[in-house]
Structure formats: C-alpha cells, structure tokens
Amino acid sequence: MVTVTKQSDPVLDPRRWWALGALVASMLVLGFDMTILNVALPTMAGQLGASTGEQQWMADSYAVVFAALMLPAGLLGDRFGRRRMLMVGLGVFLAGSLLGSLVGDVAWVIVARAVMGVGAALVMPLALSVLPSLFPPTERTKAVGIISAASALGMPLGPIIGGWLLDHFWWGSVFLINIPMAAIGLVACLFLLPETRDPASPKVDAVSTALTATGLGALIYAIIEAPTRGWGDPLVLALFVGAVALLAALVLRERRSVRPMLDMSLLSHRGFLLNTVAATLVMFVLSGLMFVLPPYLQAILGNDAFGTGVRMLPMMGGLMVAAKTAQPAVARFGSRGVVSAALVVLAFAAFLGSRTTVDSGYGFTALWLSIAGVGFGFAVVPAMDGALGTLPADRAGSGSGLLMTLRQVGGAIGIALLGSLLAGAYRDRLDVAGLPEGAADTARESVVAAHLVAERADATDVVTSANTAYVHGMGLVLLLCGIASLVAALLAGAFLPNSDATDSDTTDQRTSAPDPEMAPAPADGRQ
CATH class of the missing domain: 1.20.1250.20 (MFS general substrate transporter like domains)
Structure with a gap:
C-alpha cells in the first residue's frame, strides 16, 4: 500500500497512477448517477404513479442532502482520514443504491436517493482532496484532468446505460448498476490510496449543518408544493419564511465564527x-x-x-x-x-x-x-x-x-x-x-x-x-x-x-500565498 508521511511531500510511488484509478472509479459513479435518474423518471412515474412534484423530490432529495453535507463531509475527512471517509462515503452510496433497487414505493425511493446524497457528499470533496498527497505539482494538472474527464464521462453514459437497463429490466436496475461500480471503488481505495488527514482543520459544526439542511429543505419543499397548493397558501408562505430565517441564521452564525465551516x-x-x-x-x-x-x-x-x-x-x-x-x-x-x-x-x-x-x-x-x-x-x-x-x-x-x-x-x-x-x-x-x-x-x-x-x-x-x-x-x-x-x-x-494568466490581481494574491507549492491552479489550468 502507498504510504504518505507528509501531505506537502508526496511519495512518488509508481502505483500512484493506480491509486488515481481508485479516484476515477469513485468519480465515475457520481457522474453516472447525476444523469441516469433523469432518463428513468418517466418510466418510474408510470410504474410508481409518481406526480411531477414527487419526481422533483426523487431528483432533489439527492441534491439537497449533497449540498448540505458536502462541507462537513470534507472536514470529517480532514480530521479522521480522507481515505477512511471516502470509503465510508462509497459504502453509504452503495447502501442507498441497494435500498433504491429493492423498494417499490415513491417515498422510499426518495429516502434512498437522500442516503445516496450522503455518500456522494463524502466522495466528491475527498476524491479531490487526496490528489496533493499523491502527485507533485508537475503531475497534478494531468491528474485533475483525468478526474474531471471521469466525472464528465459518467454523464453521457448515464442516460444510455440507464435507458438500456429500463428497456430490459425493471426500473430499480438503474440503482442496482451503482453497486458493482461502488464496490470496485471501495476495493481500489482500500489497497491503493494513502491515508492523509489534517487535524488542524475546523471542527464540524452540527448547528450550522442542521441550519443548512433544514433551510434548504424548507425552501425546496415550498417551491415544489407552491404550484399545487398555491403561492399564497399558508403552509407555503410559512415554509418560505422559515427557510429565509434558517438560512439567515446560518449566515450570521458563520460570520461570527472564528473558524467558520462555511466561510462567507x-x-x-x-x-x-x-x-x-x-x-x-x-x-x-x-x-x-x-x-x-x-x-x-x-x-x-x-x-x-x-x-x-x-x-x-x-x-x-x-x-x-x-x-x-x-x-x-x-x-x-x-x-x-x-x-x-x-x-x-x-x-x-x-x-x-x-x-x-x-x-x-x-x-x-x-x-x-x-x-x-x-x-x-x-x-x-x-x-x-x-x-x-x-x-x-x-x-x-x-x-x-x-x-x-x-x-x-x-x-x-x-x-x-x-x-x-x-x-x-x-x-x-x-x-x-x-x-x-x-x-x-x-x-x-x-x-x-x-x-x-x-x-x-x-x-x-x-x-x-x-x-x-x-x-x-x-x-x-x-x-x-x-x-x-x-x-x-x-x-x-x-x-x-478578466482572470487569465496575466491578471495582476491574481498574481498579487499568489505572490502573497504562504506556500506557493500548494497555491490553487491559475485560471488557464497551469500549475
């Protein structure tokens, strides 16, 4: 197994490119799942009797949970080990996919998608955060390009493979296909990825996480229910007011925090x-x-x-x-x-x-x-x-x-x-x-x-x-x-x-960076 003692001093083991394969498998799963459900929704609407609002929730339960938990998930990886939490994320995603393939009710499909959102929130930031420990700056741009290509490749494959599955099997097969892909990612991470962490990162703020999830959930629910209930319906109005209050409380809390989880x-x-x-x-x-x-x-x-x-x-x-x-x-x-x-x-x-x-x-x-x-x-x-x-x-x-x-x-x-x-x-x-x-x-x-x-x-x-x-x-x-x-x-x-390579503002910021080797890539993609 590849071992890393310092994140700023990567061990140039030849197996690092195999380790990148583990990350590619992880990102391919997410890219695939971003689009496979879209082509399945009409079929699921017919077989499960899902309304347009319920179809929106099947798509949005994943997106809302993903958005709400991405920041705390990244911090968990920093504190407890990025490889460990990446594997946890793939395991959760696998479990959500298995649940989605077995249930026969719209409400449970929405629950399964939310569970998959939890797993995706762990996979996305952590798959990217381990790259500096694997590759020196001269190779990092190529590695990022391969990771991005994997995620992009999953998007067109999703509708095609999902459509083929729906024509030959039942609608739950669009969830079942994720299981072997997530399992391959798990095994690859176990044997190929180094373990890295940053104990000095900010702690996960449970209150901020709860405010994010409930605020976004209330906002999305209000928007989805408004066409059916009416924009002036008391419940819809209460949800909008509650969402504004919760998200405003989140912003105020984060602005007052010494080490904010969401750096506004x-x-x-x-x-x-x-x-x-x-x-x-x-x-x-x-x-x-x-x-x-x-x-x-x-x-x-x-x-x-x-x-x-x-x-x-x-x-x-x-x-x-x-x-x-x-x-x-x-x-x-x-x-x-x-x-x-x-x-x-x-x-x-x-x-x-x-x-x-x-x-x-x-x-x-x-x-x-x-x-x-x-x-x-x-x-x-x-x-x-x-x-x-x-x-x-x-x-x-x-x-x-x-x-x-x-x-x-x-x-x-x-x-x-x-x-x-x-x-x-x-x-x-x-x-x-x-x-x-x-x-x-x-x-x-x-x-x-x-x-x-x-x-x-x-x-x-x-x-x-x-x-x-x-x-x-x-x-x-x-x-x-x-x-x-x-x-x-x-x-x-x-x-x-106009933040290209000649932009003076960008240059000034990078010049003042405390660690030039860890500075973000310029806008033109060079390291």
Whole structure:
C-alpha cells in the first residue's frame, strides 16, 4: 500500500497512477448517477404513479442532502482520514443504491436517493482532496484532468446505460448498476490510496449543518408544493419564511465564527463571487433542463428509455468538446470574454429551444441541445477555474467547498423552480373535459400519467392536449433559462474580472500565498 508521511511531500510511488484509478472509479459513479435518474423518471412515474412534484423530490432529495453535507463531509475527512471517509462515503452510496433497487414505493425511493446524497457528499470533496498527497505539482494538472474527464464521462453514459437497463429490466436496475461500480471503488481505495488527514482543520459544526439542511429543505419543499397548493397558501408562505430565517441564521452564525465551516467572507472577493454566481446559474439551467427534457423525448416523441438516453448525447457531446477546448480559449481571450460569450450562446440555445412545438421533431431538438452543451461547457469550466484562481492559497480548501456547495444548491433550486413552473403551466393548459374526476386528477400529475389515463379511457384528445400542454410548459422553462443566461452574460461582461494568466490581481494574491507549492491552479489550468 502507498504510504504518505507528509501531505506537502508526496511519495512518488509508481502505483500512484493506480491509486488515481481508485479516484476515477469513485468519480465515475457520481457522474453516472447525476444523469441516469433523469432518463428513468418517466418510466418510474408510470410504474410508481409518481406526480411531477414527487419526481422533483426523487431528483432533489439527492441534491439537497449533497449540498448540505458536502462541507462537513470534507472536514470529517480532514480530521479522521480522507481515505477512511471516502470509503465510508462509497459504502453509504452503495447502501442507498441497494435500498433504491429493492423498494417499490415513491417515498422510499426518495429516502434512498437522500442516503445516496450522503455518500456522494463524502466522495466528491475527498476524491479531490487526496490528489496533493499523491502527485507533485508537475503531475497534478494531468491528474485533475483525468478526474474531471471521469466525472464528465459518467454523464453521457448515464442516460444510455440507464435507458438500456429500463428497456430490459425493471426500473430499480438503474440503482442496482451503482453497486458493482461502488464496490470496485471501495476495493481500489482500500489497497491503493494513502491515508492523509489534517487535524488542524475546523471542527464540524452540527448547528450550522442542521441550519443548512433544514433551510434548504424548507425552501425546496415550498417551491415544489407552491404550484399545487398555491403561492399564497399558508403552509407555503410559512415554509418560505422559515427557510429565509434558517438560512439567515446560518449566515450570521458563520460570520461570527472564528473558524467558520462555511466561510462567507470569501464572497467579498469580487472574482470569486461573480465566477461562483456564473457557475451556479449554469448549474441552475443545466439541472432544470435535464429534468424537463426526458419526458419530452419519451412521452411526446415516443422514444423508449434507451432511445431517450441516446438522444440526449448532443448536449453531452457539446459539453465535453467545450470542456476540452475552454482553457485554450481563456488563455487567448480571457475568462471574462469566454464566460460572457458562452452564456450568450447558452441563452440563444434556450430561446431556440423555447420555439419547440409538438411537431418539431428530434432534429430541431438535437440542434439546440448541441448549442446548449457548448454554452454550458465554455461557461462552467472558466467560471470554476476563475473562482478558485482568485483565492489565497490558505483558503483554497474552504473556497472550493463553498463553490461546490453553491453549485449543488443552484442545481437543486433549478429542478425545484423550473419543475414547478412546468407543472403549473401543464396543469393550466391540460384539457381533461369528459374524464371522471379521479382520472382527471391523475392526468394532471404528469404527462406520462396523462398518456396512461388516455390509453385506459381510449381518449386520444387527452393525449393531444397533454402533449401540447407539456411542450408549452417546457417552452416557458426554456424561456426563463434563456433570460437567466442572458442576464448572467451581461453581469459577467460588465463586472467579471478578466482572470487569465496575466491578471495582476491574481498574481498579487499568489505572490502573497504562504506556500506557493500548494497555491490553487491559475485560471488557464497551469500549475
């Protein structure tokens, strides 16, 4: 087994590249799971009778727990051993996947997804935090690139493999596939990874963790329930007020803490703040889009689950191409120009997609999906690099944790808010005249449910109405995504620091770093 005595003095054992394989397996599991559920939701909605709100919770229970626990999970690894807690995270993720594959009720699927979120919160930050102990600065950029590629590779594989499983097995197979992958990661971590820790890191603050989880949970619940209950419903209003109070208490507590778990003062760095906002808005749009697209491809266009997964590849292809070429573009044009232009491209793709009709066909969808993928990739990679590149070396860890947490929050809110907009627009446009009251209520839950009701009642007019209503709702979602992207592009163009390799502010910060060897990577990716 590889042994490490000092984190700042890595042992250059030839097996370190095999150890990287353990981290790749861990990240592949997470990347895979980020998208596999999206293509499964229409099938699960039909077989489990899940409403749109329940589908949102199946996606959001994972994202909310992931976001709430990522920072404390990273601190647990610092204090008790990163390899140990990474293995615990993979074990928890495996257990959640096993639970999800065995249950037959929507509520238990939501619980299983939340358990998987706990495991993912441990895996994500710890898989990245062990890299400095394995690789010297000259090799670290290559290692980070391999890790990032593994996570990105899992995203397009998720819909394809998930679709194939759904066409041949029951819906629980999309959870079962995680088990061998997580097990491989566990064994690889046990035999290949060194154990590292940092006992001087801040302690896990249970109160702050509880405030984060309950505040985000109340906010997401209010957004999901509002279209059904009404935005003026007393429960919805109480949840919004409670969420604001809890999150405000979190901010106040962290600002007063000597060693905060969530270092809010990092947001005073203009470059960090604006790049983080850009990255979070991109995740908001991406998560919402990934939620609304599969039902359109499956229910409206009539593809099976595997066909749905394959037809989502144009966006993933655009993402991967942009992720590979974003850094050279930043080196030539600067991050401000690249991020601003990418957000404009993303806005154009969303506006183009909002023109989708029931009769548009897949060719039009593939066109705007490809453009959207390019916009996503060119926006998020420089934004994340720019955010971390503005931080002093001694705050790189807390800064990366805050960035990843806010990205997950953006994704969770994107699913909740855009999913709620879709659900409300769908219900308002759906014509269920002539259906019994019970059947009409079922049809209002989702477009998949409407198709099942129409098939039983032999009501083709309900199918036509449901398709039209869903496409109308999807168009509104894409319109909002386009507006959000355009506003973000204007803000980035006006205020975002041009944090490329020649940026003086960044250079000054790195010059003052107490340990140059541990300074974060520059925005152009060089170490």
